[in-house]
Amino acid sequence: MTENLLEIDGLSVAYRTPGGDIDAVRDVTLTVARGDTVAIVGESGSGKSTTVHAIIRLLPGAASIPAGAIRFEGHDLVTASAGALRAVRGSRIGFVPQDPTVSLNPVTRIGVQVGEALRVHGLADRRTAAARAIDALERAGLPDAAVRARQYPHELSGGMRQRVLIAIAIIGDPPLIIADEPTSALDVTVQRQILDHLDALRRERGTSVLLITHDLGVAADRADRIVVMSQGRIVEQGTPEEVLLTPRHPYTRQLIAAAPSLNARRAVTAAGAAPATLVERAPDAEAEPFETITTPVLRVASLVKEFALPGSGGAVQRAVDGVSFEIARGQTLGLVGESGSGKTTTARLALRLAEPTAGTIAFDGDDVTHLRGRRLRELRRRVQLVQQNPYATLNPRLEVEDLIADPLVAFRVGSRATRRARAAELVDLVALPASALRRRPAELSGGQRQRVAIARALALSPELLVLDEPVSALDVSVQHQILTLLGDIQRELEVSYLFISHDLAVVRQIADTVGVMQRGRLVELGPARSVFDDPRAEYTRALLDAIPGGARTR
Amino acid sequence: MSDSPARRTSPADVARYLASRLGQALIVLWAAYTVSFLVLWALPSDPVALLAGGDATDITPDQLDALRAQYGLDKPLWAQYLTQLGAILTGHFGSSIATGRPVADVIGEAIGPTAQLAGLAFVLALVVGGGLAITATFVRTRWVSSLLLGLPPLGVAIPSFWFGLMLIQWFSFQLPWFPAMGDKGFASLVLPAIALALPTSAMIAQLLSKSLRITLGEPYIDTAWAKGASRARVHVRHALRNAALPALTMTGLVVGGLLSGTVVTETVFSRPGIGRVTAVAVQQQDIPVVQGIVLFAAAVFVLANLAVDLVYPALDPRIVLTSPARRRRRRADAGGPPSELVAQGGADAEAPPATPADPTTPADPADPGNAPTRTEVHA
């Protein structure tokens, strides 16, 4: 019957660091049967990536394997010689890496790189390899394969490059393919195509796939078995139904509760911290955002922003093309779109960090479209920014207290003492302990730094907060906490949010109104419920369909 | 959809590029002339005293005036500047005050021996420095690698005049293998070339090893390993090929360093050449000659850069010859690929174009349809 293709038995991987040895992987045992897809799910630091890199021994120099065996086709890969490993890599085990933009040699042609996978094993000469490379590219789903094969990586988009990497992995027809987060660097619609393609290949050739992902939804959709890892250990294994419907380990339950894609219907609860199950939004939160009795906090009309394209002599690119929307007081507008949609530029325009080429921006009724100098600076008191990258948003040399009080100092508000009191107040508001005030950013985790950034943004009691992908860089469980926090703050302070995200599932948890952008235009705008339950634009439907996790659960 | 228009470079592009680089080179030369004029003619309070040989006491005031007139120093500064510039453009670089000979001749006959010396030194530096960097990153044994990488810092710290003298002592006096001075035959070229090559080879070794180390950490190297490539293949075909590019941009500086190194080396080994001419000229405060040398050095630097600019695009396919500004930006991050399509959670592609993202990036063929025309608004 089906024998196991790969058996990992009690594997441990350790890293030597200046501070001591860290156990990245502890006693991991799992198997991959022939023709199966196994998904390893976990957050950062869980050891999932290290485990699969250990299979083909692509570990950094500081890593060692103190215990365990990896049995594959009769060899124990842990003790195999360098020569034996080289023979296995590429021809018996294909590897699809994570970030397609940096995983291809920039100065070599595509076709050569794909064919190399055969040539290093002596499986083809130059001409045959070139022909088989084109064939592999086609099988991987790259159109115009013959043309692409002669091009260089920088001439292809991210999605295309990922297909090239898949071609490299499949060209030798290996029985096992390891895919390390093969789609996390791509847009959601492209993600879906890539994963569909991997499925098709699997069915065609009976290849086994070992898939790494941080997204439980993806695992639920695509895998025959799910393995959940946390802090180097496997905490749960089983079929998707078993793991998702009857999770046994508390971490699994936590992960399921926090996973945005699985819980796209869930809203942020009034209770705050503890993630509840399936709470419907309170009825009054569904107030139609267009029946504004009071002046909206932000109103943009026919906003256009053009950028001159360098080197092409005068041609312009319209990053934002006629966008109009309103945000009511105390409400959240979620602006969703993939890369290149213009959402970030729109956010920067709302903040007046850039000036629009055309259109108007009105803040609380006042036209702020062309403000300059001092009046522009005054605007900053009312609109604030929370940025995407928590690791770069705080001045590394200042303590948290100074960071939070910075806007107050900028506007010379209050005295030293009142500023300190305000900082303490804000730190409490974002649920950080008072001891945080004396710390520097380097001592804080990503989630904690983002809280500091939120506290800083609230220092001047602004009316509108522009949040540019504030949780994209955070782990799923931390994401959930931050979103809950934002919900609480909004209720308490009646501050409005312009929430930018590429992730519809995240936006669903926090937005009252949702706007969907594509190529600079707003293709859909309406109350969150409406947009999600009854999308009208085809693009919105495509985005919703692409959210992983819909296939097998609920 | 899949064909990008301005991708391949046409002969017209190359011609335009060459012309623009040449134009820039001329501007740099002009600027170098201006700098040398400011330093040598405008800076000293009384160039005449210098020209007279530093010891102006035994020259009568009339003779000093005559000298001033001869060198045009009685005219205002800007007039001198323009007159000199005019002279240079017609090929007259002034005359040495020590010997009276035209500067062009003095420099012209010194180029030959220096070129030989510098040429050999360059080859040595490249082979030794480059070889050391490649070997140090290739070997697996940690202590060997550390040992090799410990050598360049020594090479940088050792004064080249001292090293030259040590070479003479060991290989000329103690072991009579090579002549200690002079310009007869190949044997007399060896020791000076080694002395000249030392600091340069150390610099090349440091540059290349750093570049290699960074390149070997890039994700596409992992892809190569994952294909089952051998160590040699990964290091040479993938790593070296990419690591050499940023090192190449330093060629101008390397050549300039070699040229200035000849001042010391030719003095130590008593060889004729540009360096020796310079040392003597400075000693005698022979302003016209020193100026000529400065211009010569700038010209060499500019030529070296020009050569690199011609070769570089052929080696790096990411360079598309459109505008110098974009090319400079690309060269600045030649280590990594240009960021175009964006990672989720990364910076958006439509942020103001500070990255060298090419505007004609082919769109993903799976993009859902054309640009939308209306907003679906929910009432």
Add this chain to the structure above:
Amino acid sequence: MSDTTALLPDAAQHPTDTFGATAADRFDDAVKDRFADAVKDRFADAGRVRRRTLGILRRPLLVLSIVWLLLVLVAATWPQLLAPGDPLAGVPADKLQPPSAAHWFGTDQIGRDLYTRVVHGTSLTISAAAIAVAVGIVVGSLLGLVSGFVGGAVDAVIMRVADVLLSIPGLLLSLAIITALGFGTVNVAIAVGIASVASVARIMRSEVIKVRASPFVEAATASGNTRTRILFRHVLPNSAGPVVALGVLEFGGAILAVSALSFLGYGAPPPAPEWGALVSGGRDYLRTSWWLTTLPGLVIALTVLAANRLAHGLDTNGAARR
């Protein structure tokens, strides 16, 4: 070492609520770029590296370098302590003696003790190098700061000028300046300093531009800070870091340049015992009295080596080096 399993708390309790970096972050720091998972690492940033100052003492070469540099400093400021004799007084009967217990470095052709001369020459060389570095760093950093922060036309002009200065090799530029100014220790120092302004400006400028482009500077603008405040509170403190390491590195280079110029004869006139001049002085006796050239040159090499090592130790982000 403490029990490292304590770094990884029980899986049941999610660690983000407890204060301090989570185990995941500590793990990330340990593993750096490649193997910690997905999204977080793409933003791994210099700000996350925690500096360990005590670690410095664990590196023997660095300690040795510091010790040597301190010795040199003592020799420069208080030569009598290390060499009580007179560097200018020679005993003709003792001329050209090889190194011995009486004369550690031997004697020269006039019978002067070489060790004493080397020690007393330290202040000449070191002070010249210090002046050179001061000129280069102060002028260069200022230009780089203005260029990087203000941008636009100012930046373009300053960088064009720097480009031109860089097209003339450093030593040649120094020589041109010496020709114009005349000889002497101070002139040598100024000449070397001016020759290094352009590269310091370049390095400082790229540091400033990098910091200016950081998200936290944009956040400061969004918080309502004026440009001046951003410059002094956010940009300057974060770009000043490499300047110290750069200064030390330039110091090593300055010693080499200064001694090369004095070797060629442009420094202080004899009998001043500048290091370069000492090496030059021994040239004629190279065949017979090796110590006259070897030992002063060795001192130069060791000092430059020590300075470079120190600079390398101070420069954690590689920003001071090209």
